[in-house]
Amino acid sequence: MSKPVLVIGGGISGIQATIDLAKHGVEVYLVERNPSIGGKMAQLDKTFPTLDCASCILTPKMAEVLRYNNIKLLTYSEVQEVKGNVGDFTVKILRKPRYVDWDKCTGCGTCTERCPVKVPDEYNVKLGQRKAIYIEYPQAVPRKALIDYSHCLRLNPPPDLKEKAKGKPLCGACEKVCPTKAIDYNQQPEIIELNVAAIILATGLELYDASNIPEYGYGKYQNVYTNLEFERIVSSTGPTNGNIIRRSDGKPPKRIAWIQCVGSRDVRFNHYCSAFCCMAATKQAILAKELLPEVDTTIYYMDMRAFGKGFYEFYKRAMTEFGVKYVRGKVVKITERQDNKNLLLFYEDTIHSYMKKDEFDMVVLSVAVRPNRITAAPVKTDKGGFIQIMDPYMDTVTSTTEGIFVIGGAAEARDIPDSVTMASSAAIKASTIAKKCVVEQTIITSGERA
Amino acid sequence: MKATPYISFKDINREIIELGGKGIFKCYQCGACTATCAIAEGMFISFRRVIKYSQLGLVDKLRRDLVPWLCNVHGDCIEACPRNANPCEILASLRRYQSVLYDWTGISRWWYFSTLKKKLLAIIILSGISILGLLSLFSTSIMNYLSMNIFVNLPNLLPIGLLIVLLSISLLVSNGYRMYKFVGGGKEYTVRFFDALKRVLSFWIKSENEAMKIPDKRIRILEHMFILAGIIMYIFLVLLYLIYPIIYSLNPYNYVLMIGRYIAAIMLVVGAGLPFVKRVSKSQKIHWYYKLFRHSTDWVGLGFVFAIGLTGLLMNIFNDLHIYSLTYVVYVIHIGIVFPFLILEVPFGKHNHWLYKTIANYVSARRGLIRGEILE
Ligand SMILES: Cc1cc2nc3c(=O)[nH]c(=O)nc-3n(C[C@H](O)[C@H](O)[C@H](O)COP(=O)(O)OP(=O)(O)OC[C@H]3O[C@@H](n4cnc5c(N)ncnc54)[C@H](O)[C@@H]3O)c2cc1C
Ligand code: SF4
Ligand code: SF4
Numbered sequence: 001m002s003k004p005v006l007v008i009g010g011g012i013s014g015i016q017a018t019i020d021l022a023k024h025g026v027e028v029y030l031v032e033r034n035p036s037i038g039g040k041m042a043q044l045d046k047t048f049p050t051l052d053c054a055s056c057i058l059t060p061k062m063a064e065v066l067r068y069n070n071i072k073l074l075t076y077s078e079v080q081e082v083k084g085n086v087g088d089f090t091v092k093i094l095r096k097p098r099y100v101d102w103d104k105c106t107g108c109g110t111c112t113e114r115c116p117v118k119v120p121d122e123y124n125v126k127l128g129q130r131k132a133i134y135i136e137y138p139q140a141v142p143r144k145a146l147i148d149y150s151h152c153l154r155l156n157p158p159p160d161l162k163e164k165a166k167g168k169p170l171c172g173a174c175e176k177v178c179p180t181k182a183i184d185y186n187q188q189p190e191i192i193e194l195n196v197a198a199i200i201l202a203t204g205l206e207l208y209d210a211s212n213i214p215e216y217g218y219g220k221y222q223n224v225y226t227n228l229e230f231e232r233i234v235s236s237t238g239p240t241n242g243n244i245i246r247r248s249d250g251k252p253p254k255r256i257a258w259i260q261c262v263g264s265r266d267v268r269f270n271h272y273c274s275a276f277c278c279m280a281a282t283k284q285a286i287l288a289k290e291l292l293p294e295v296d297t298t299i300y301y302m303d304m305r306a307f308g309k310g311f312y313e314f315y316k317r318a319m320t321e322f323g324v325k326y327v328r329g330k331v332v333k334i335t336e337r338q339d340n341k342n343l344l345l346f347y348e349d350t351i352h353s354y355m356k357k358d359e360f361d362m363v364v365l366s367v368a369v370r371p372n373r374i375t376a377a378p379v380k381t382d383k384g385g386f387i388q389i390m391d392p393y394m395d396t397v398t399s400t401t402e403g404i405f406v407i408g409g410a411a412e413a414r415d416i417p418d419s420v421t422m423a424s425s426a427a428i429k430a431s432t433i434a435k436k437c438v439v440e441q442t443i444i445t446s447g448e449r450a
Numbered sequence: 451m452k453a454t455p456y457i458s459f460k461d462i463n464r465e466i467i468e469l470g471g472k473g474i475f476k477c478y479q480c481g482a483c484t485a486t487c488a489i490a491e492g493m494f495i496s497f498r499r500v501i502k503y504s505q506l507g508l509v510d511k512l513r514r515d516l517v518p519w520l521c522n523v524h525g526d527c528i529e530a531c532p533r534n535a536n537p538c539e540i541l542a543s544l545r546r547y548q549s550v551l552y553d554w555t556g557i558s559r560w561w562y563f564s565t566l567k568k569k570l571l572a573i574i575i576l577s578g579i580s581i582l583g584l585l586s587l588f589s590t591s592i593m594n595y596l597s598m599n600i601f602v603n604l605p606n607l608l609p610i611g612l613l614i615v616l617l618s619i620s621l622l623v624s625n626g627y628r629m630y631k632f633v634g635g636g637k638e639y640t641v642r643f644f645d646a647l648k649r650v651l652s653f654w655i656k657s658e659n660e661a662m663k664i665p666d667k668r669i670r671i672l673e674h675m676f677i678l679a680g681i682i683m684y685i686f687l688v689l690l691y692l693i694y695p696i697i698y699s700l701n702p703y704n705y706v707l708m709i710g711r712y713i714a715a716i717m718l719v720v721g722a723g724l725p726f727v728k729r730v731s732k733s734q735k736i737h738w739y740y741k742l743f744r745h746s747t748d749w750v751g752l753g754f755v756f757a758i759g760l761t762g763l764l765m766n767i768f769n770d771l772h773i774y775s776l777t778y779v780v781y782v783i784h785i786g787i788v789f790p791f792l793i794l795e796v797p798f799g800k801h802n803h804w805l806y807k808t809i810a811n812y813v814s815a816r817r818g819l820i821r822g823e824i825l826e
């Protein structure tokens with residue numbers, strides 16, 4: 001049998017690479033730091049340029065991961081150390097305790113109903129709430145509950161309550177209600193050591209912190225949103241059940257503005273183009289029009305990057321069919337009106353060549369993306385912090401270290417089609433290496449405590 | 451107007467870069483510079499557009515655009531530019547380039563594109579000529595008491611001096627007139643003369659007042675005010691001297707005049723000397739304004755003002771201390787500086803920018819480019 005391959009990051013690119021490798025007959029470990037795989041795509045509502053439902057494409061793929069015997073899924077785990085070289089990497093992986101027995105939990109959700117602790121929900125970009133014991137989202141894979149240690153009353157009681165309880169354990173509601181007795185408060189972190197032939201890095205992207213750009217008042221003005229927040233708002237599974245409403249007064253907006261290149265293509269923040277926000281904003285404006293036909297949508301941009309297949313047509317369609325307005329010019333400042341919390345945008349109208357001011361009810365910032373940093377892997381990064389690739393023309397998926405591949409958002413800001421293409425490409429390269437190596441050992445679980 | 455024969459955009463931008471617009475090709479036309487600028491906020495103008503003209507090498511458009519002259523070096527654009535193109539420096543380089551385009555003699559072109567060494571050589575030659583000329587006009591060589599108009603025979607000097615001033619002014623005005631024509635002065639006027647005057651004055655006073663409140667911007671305004679006020683006082687005092695030399699010779703201790711002379715000289719020395727001091731200072735916290743690119747013509751222009759102020763100051767001091775021989779020596783040097791200043795600097799160098807700025811403001815006010823109300 002061939003040696004296994006490790007995929008780090010369970011976003012769309014990591015999932016694709018894993019499935020491809022499995023189909024090649026290679027054993028794969030897929031490591032994901034979140035409780036569920038899916039990545040950014042799981043948070044999207046629809047995808048450009050076809051306006052297909054994102055989860056309708058993603059969910060079957062996620063489910064497919066569970067179907068192969070030669071895929072070992074390690075969610076809620078982090079790679080701590082990578083040693084060795086091509087054909088012989090030794091990897092240490094930390095499995096964080098979920099405090100729920102994986103085999104016993106059926107994902108019924110009874111526990112989450114009973115848990116008294118409410119916490120901002122990461123999946124909904126903190127727009128909604130979840131419990132201390134939770135299932136990340138309904139389509140999560142694996143669909144198993146876990147306890148968030150830092151917020152659980154039982155595991156990590158707040159000091160004042162702990163004193164009152166005088167040594168008696170607190171809460172325990174989830175344990176009482178779980179029909180399969182899956183809750184295990186005594187679970188401990190585990191360290192796994194693997195020997196793999198090749199590694200695929202698919203650690204993907206995170207949103208740049210928009211509050212670093214004070215001119216736009218993100219975090220200060222209630223009706224300024226990031227594009228990822230907006231993606232959750234228009235989603236029917238999102239915190240507002242797919243109703244576009246303002247944070248300040250809960251009313252639907254009449255005018256929405258998108259500001260492009262927020263923190264991208266800007267040497268003060270990130271010099272590179274984030275690649276998909278032009279099309280994502282176009283998509284979001286169309287979605288807004290579909291949900292609120294009367295809404296006025298304006299996109300403030302500098303250059304419309306519509307380079308992919310069908311993208312330019314999509315952009316034209318937004319203009320002609322949906323009446324999305326495009327204004328060329330950089331918004332330099334947003335101010336908030338005190339009376340109705342509307343937002344005033346200042347910019348140069350580059351058609352008429354003078355400064356203008358426009359009023360909107362809601363503003364969406366097309367925020368730059370940054371690579372998720374992975375410090376354990378011995379790879380070089382480029383100026384933007386993305387993992388450097390060997391050759392920008394002939395080998396776009398091999399990192400500067402032989403045997404370590406990089407795909408999707410970890411290599412460069414990418415949309416879904418590009419990420420998936422890279423994934424399949426890296427899978428075949430990794431599989432070639434894996435098949436050359438003979439297995440010596442597969443898995444050693446050490447009793448080491450982290 | 452004849453269209454300019456084809457010039458490659460590369461040639462033009464090479465010149466713009468030489469004149470200080472290093473970031474010209476970094477600009478991606480976002481308009482942030484316009485949209486953050488307090489002046490653009492009050493006017494219907496775009497700083498971004500002139501940058502585009504330059505990028506594309508549209509010399510004709512560049513020649514006709516008065517917008518660079520409306521920039522008042524507030525510096526907000528520097529921070530706002532996402533490309534780190536430094537629009538403030540680009541606009542300054544465009545002003546230099548435009549003043550080359552306005553000049554019909556070609557001397558401006560030489561002045562702006564020659565090295566500092568060559569410029570200094572030209573100044574020294576002109577200085578030498580004027581000093582020798584001055585000395586040959588001696589009627590008496592008195593050194594033991596003070597009487598300027600006996601030391602230099604004023605009736606002999608006056609016509610030559612007036613001729614030089616006239617030459618300087620006519621060169622300046624002819625270039626100013628050309629600029630006025632290029633920017634289409636007289637056309638598309640929508641605002642009446644006095645209304646325009648009122649608007650432009652109130653707009654400038656308001657915007658400079660606003661800027662004065664911000665410590666970061668104060669120093670730039672003060673420097674300019676010092677130089678401008680110093681020059682105006684200086685011209686006034688010289689005129690007074692030429693018209694009523696008797697006042698000076700009969701009553702050298704006329705306190706009002708004395709104080710006036712000192713103030714004018716000190717203003718010039720401080721206003722023009724500050725940038726030199728800041729440039730050599732090792733301090734880490736140098737104001738952004740002093741970090742801006744300054745072209746060799748700027749240094750020469752400042753140098754002239756500084757030298758005129760300094761020699762004027764020394765002359766006053768020696769005069770009031772009754773050190774007559776030194777007064778005369780400094781006086782000769784002073785004239786040796788003023789002469790090339792009038793012949794080279796005023797019509798072709800940095801100091802014609804005052805005139806171009808005034809024309810640009812006047813024309814834009816007549817065209818109704820001042821909004822009348824501030825956005826916000
Ligand atoms: C608002 C918005 C709208 C978008 N709209 C579209 C669209 O309509 N169409 C389109 O094609 N694209 C769209 N995109 C882009 C799309 O989301 C990305 O191209 C895609 O998600 C990239 O996939 P990925 O697998 O490379 O990374 P990700 O989806 O970011 O997945 C990375 C995964 O790796 C995990 N991970 C990170 N670090 C580690 C670590 N150290 N160890 C273990 N696991 C780790 C993360 O938890 C995550 O699950 C949009 C993006 C945004 C932000
Ligand atoms: S109640 Fe038990 S089985 Fe149901 S989701 Fe919670 S832990 Fe899993
Ligand atoms: S013990 Fe209580 S607080 Fe902790 S997860 Fe269970 S129900 Fe929630």
Ligand code: SF4
Pocket residue numbers: 260261262264265272273274275276277278279303304305366
């Ligand atoms: S994709 Fe568009 S909005 Fe995003 S950084 Fe690039 S140009 Fe700007």
Ligand code: SF4
Pocket residue numbers: 476477478479480481482483484498501527530531532533534535536537
């Ligand atoms: S702010 Fe910078 S990039 Fe934008 S138009 Fe002005 S100079 Fe160009």
